[in-house]
Amino acid sequence: MKKQRIDPLWGQAFRPAAELQPGATPQFFIPGCAGPVWPRWGSRVIRLAAILTALSVCGPVFAQEDQPQPNQRQRRREQVTPAPWPPLRLPDGQPDISGYWDPAIGGTYSLTNPSRGGVGLQDQLGIPRKKNPSRIIDPADGEIPYLPWAREKQKYIAANINEPVKEEFIDPQARCLPDGPIRATFWHTVHILQYPGYVIFNYEGNHPHRIVPLDGRPALGDSIKLWMGDSRGHWEGNTLVIDVRNNNSKSRLSNVGDFASENLHIVERYTFLDGKSMRYEARMDDPAVYTRPWTIASDFHRTHTDPTYEQWEEACHEGERNVDDSLDLSRAATAK
Amino acid sequence: MKQTFSRPKTPAWLLAAAIACCPLLFAEAPAGSPAIPRAADGKPDLSGIWQVLNPANWDIQDHQAQPGVPAGQGIVEGNEIPYQPWALAKKKENYEKREQLDTVTAKCYLPGVPRINYLGLPFQIFQDSKVITVLYEYAHANRDIYLSNAEHPKGHIDWWMGDSRGHWEGDTLVADVIDFNDQTWFDHAGNFHSDQLHVVEKYTLADHDHMNYQVTIEDPKVFTRPWNMNVVLYRRTEKNVQLLEYECYAFPLEKYYP
Secondary structure, three states, X not given: OOOOOEOOOOOOEXXXXXXXXXXXXXXXXXXXXXXXXXXXXXXXXXXXXXXXXXXXXXXXXXXXXXXXXXXXXXXXXXXXXXOOOOOOEXXXXXXXXXXXXXXXXXXXXXXXXXXXXXXXXXXXXXXOOOOOOOOEEEOOOOOOOEOHHHHHHHHHHHHHOOXXXXXXXXXXXXXXXXXXXXXXXXXXXXXXXXXXXXXXXXXXXXXXXXXXXXXXXXXXXOOOOEOOOEEEEEEEOOEEEEEEEOEOOOOOOOOOOOOXXXXXXXXXXXEEOOOOEEEEEEEEEOOOOEOOOEEEEEEEEEEOOOXXXXXXXXXXXXXXXXXXXXXXXXXXXXXX | OXXXXXXXXXXXXXXXXXXXXXXXXXXXXXXXOOOOOEOOOOOEOOOEEEEOOOOOOOOOOOEOOXXXXXXXXXXXXXXXXXXXXXXXXXXXXXXXXXXXXXXXHHHOOOOOOOHHHXXXXXXXXXXXXXXXXXXXXXXXXXXXXXXXXXXXXOOOOOEOOOEEEEEEEOOEEEEEEEOEOOOOEOOOOOOEOOOOOEEEEEEEEEEOOEEEEEEEEEOOOOEOOOEEEEEEEEEOOOOOOOOOOEOHHHOOOHHHOO
16 A cells, blocks of 8 residues: 555645645644635744634644644645535536545544543553543533433443453444444544445444435335444435434444444434535434433544555454453453 | 449348347347446446355355255356365365354354355445445455556455455456455365465356356465356345345344443
8 A cells, every 4th residue: 555644633645745736825734623724924923823823723632632643743744735615526416525534533432532542541540631522512511311221321331341241341342343323433434435326434444334325215124223224315415414224223332331222313414514524413313212312523524535545454353352351351350 | 523322232131131140240138138237437337236046155066955055056167176185185174174164154254255255145336437346245344346556465465355456358347356364265165275365256247137257266275277166146126125234243242232
């Protein structure tokens, strides 16, 4: 695979300056904000002031969990030409949004405190970490509105994940089970392909796929439940709306035991804002588990924009060796 | 000056004879069979849901029925697999222990190529001019057959499903597949290969609803010469048919979740 240089804060591939149109106005990616800032003034002092202002306005990105390593930050930022917008249309009329998309913060450890990487270990060791904003935008308190019995179940799972003595405490993702539509969206990169009458998701993490027909065909019967649910989509302008039913919900929603039942009904909205940004919102409705519907959301940005990038095999289940060991170790430790 | 052209006169009897005798001259599919669909770039459009009807997944050679296994006429050309002597002995040992050793039936591992295509579960082909993406119902397997980048990456890579690079030869999609591990079998009967396996697949639409799938197997560590398999893929034509899921490694775990 051809190596590509990636903007460490924005996830996009660099294009060499030589490829730019002559006379293009330089742009600066201000971390933490959507879109580039275009300082049109010549003075270096004014540009610096603009950057500092943007940093204070757009939020403390550098305080977040997944900031780049210092040597990456020092790389010279080259200039990237934004994709043209409004989008090109595919022959069947869909806006062309195919490619790879990353959330603002990836990782499925927690929905209310989204964090990437070994945060479970951090928590176990008592290492303090800054809380990231909840992915839940409705209700306003950022918490999942569980029914009382469901909140007890979630807390029960969360209390036991670090020393799992029962199968139910093993995270399904550790077993390489398909993540379900919500969890797959936030775990690793979302790969979207488009064909006449279809949108396809082939998620980079373990490659579960979703085939979303756009032809208005009826939903599957209720008695078929699927790990990745069953999707029916349509476009509203530049927003892809997907109705997801027939969820078996067995992959849970996070490491810390967030869950839904097989009654879960999801309505996703992917709003494509320009060539490289997208706003994702998903309405989660499950009266068996929640007191009311709730909404999970994130900004997304394009990644892997090198056209020679290829998504290669990930054989998770075939390579998995440790889960049964962790059960054995926990049981032995608990027995002492 | 006005020119006049005299056309050669074709006798009517000759025309009638040609039409009666040689329908293939007119390059149409046989009567009653829908014509081959074409993509925007003029290539045959392989898109759709496909599935085999034969039991080659159990044994790619001629075999009789066993409990749970239908009898089958083999898909191997000549019905003989040209094993080297040591490999024939190993195949027999594999067969004796197939219930433990076949990682597809015992562990729900990926089946490799070409077994994924005659496993017996449906798969859906999505086609454009740069890549053919195939999504399988079995264990969410997927393959990308790259058309725009014909070079295999620097190997050797131990993949379950190999690396596939394709091109069109007339109306046949030819896929060259290498970079396999040695963990997969060609069937449940213990027919195996090494990591030097090289598969050449040929996909040719016979008509709208049937595809001829021919495979050439080459593996100098295991076989004395290349050999071929031939399979017919049938299009699933039921109204609103779609892929479902067969997440077999989840079956013993489902009860613990959510």
